[in-house]
Amino acid sequence: MNGMAELDAQKRVPGLTANRRRARRTALVFGLIALAFYVGIFCLMHWRHALS
């Protein structure tokens, strides 16, 4: 169990469980944005290539 999970289990920081859940959602959103940029640059280059 990592340190944050330990603290979470101890329930000493008010709202930590909810905050960690929100943090995971934030991470998922930004991870998808990064993935979209990666895929997007391929689409852009493919489109640019198709035009040339």
Added chain:
Amino acid sequence: MSNTAVAHEHHAEHPGGIWRWISTTNHKDIGTLYLFFSLLMFFVGGSFAMLIRAELFEPGMQLMDPLFFNEMTTLHALVMIFGAIMPAFVGLANWMIPMMIGAPDMALPRMNNWSFWLLPFAFLLLLSTLFMPGGGPAGGWTMYPPLMLQTGMAFPFVIFAIHLMGISSVMGAINVIATILNLRSKDMPLMKMPMFVWSWLITAYLLIAVMPVLAGAVTMMLTDRYFGTSFFSAAGGGDPVLYQHVFWFFGHPEVYIMILPAFGIISEVIATFSRKPLFGYDSMVYAIASIAFLSFIVWAHHMFTVGMPLAAELFFMFSTMLIAVPTGVKVFNWLATMWRGSLSFETPMLFAIAFVFLFTIGGFSGVMLALVPADYQYHQTYFVVAHFHYVLVTGAAFAIMSAVYYWLPKWTGHMYNETLGKTHFWLSVISVNVLFFPQHFLGLAGMPRRIPDYPVQFTDFNMMSSIGGFVFGASQLLLVAGVILCIRGGKKAEARAWEGAHGLEWVLPSPPPYHSFSEPPPASAIWPHPYRAD
């Protein structure tokens, strides 16, 4: 059982020895790993620089063949950018952000561990290419095709290493954003956050936007070579110049990724040693955000000589010059913070003041390079080398050194040796100018970059530059000595190690407990906030 006892009990369950460092999810441990890794890479990249300066000490071919020289320039850049500067800032973020915002740890501790441990493998892979048939990458850190496609067996390994570095950076950035947005103390609204935290929040957005673009560009180059595509191959209807556009769409924001956290550090240090609130907090935040925005619309200033429509040249010239405005706001705010402050000149402050002066010199030469007609003369000369080394060495690296001296007492619980620190500073600041200032003259006189040999008229300035380089390289051993001595002992540091220091990190004891804030910090520790006079 008291909370402290509970914390100690759990702390005792964590593994020791090498397994502690491999499996750690603690933000301080991971911050330490990042910082030591970046120090190691600083010396690896630095040793490549020493070889470059040794070869350039006098005209003629002395020590190495041209291919190896080009491998050294390429790997020096890649190691310093992705292995030294960026991990150092991520290490500082790991150590400081949870403590500065009143959080117990980073929001995603397991991912944090992954972010770090990808890096040693990435750099082992990158450096191993030196021993492969055909040698390591030699086409410069920009990796332009078709030149880069001439790389031997090392090519796919370099691409894979860059992917690993990119994944590590993006995961680190996601963690920073998730931590700041979700684990910040409820008594700390965004516009009351420490400037270092603000600078990192904006840097993290930049990282998420541009690292995938670099990864995409190099992946396309990989498919061009091995899978028959022709994204950048003119023979197949592709366009090599398109790679340059895509690369610099990543590359210019990357420059700001390496300097925005430095702005945050300097804002913290100058306010502390001026014993005053930071002047113009709101304008500092907006200036960082403006610089970040502008960084996305200036990329083609790296490519003026490639050729582009006049309207595009004008757009990129003016947008680049516009960056001087928010940067000027920051410089004047730092000066105004110092104005009538009760200044003291400990090592972190010395590095911060040197940063303000020398980074501004790099900024001025940047404005010169932004001018299209002037850039036609300066492009691909040592003037550019001088410019970006003023920004990245006396800018980013000096800010990191300032941060290390500033927060060492907090990290170790001991004060560092001030005499050693000041000796390190003075040797560094003198030698770094001997190293890089003559390169302006070399560039203006027409010496091209990335060449192992040169006409005799460039000899004197090159000798001067090399001597400066050797002294600068050697003087960094004092930093290592200072850090080691501070870890091993020294005068005990108080919780608030510096008289003028404010912020939540100084509320915690030095060194801080395993979980930074296992209970939320009291609002009284945040208010009145040092960053705003109101």
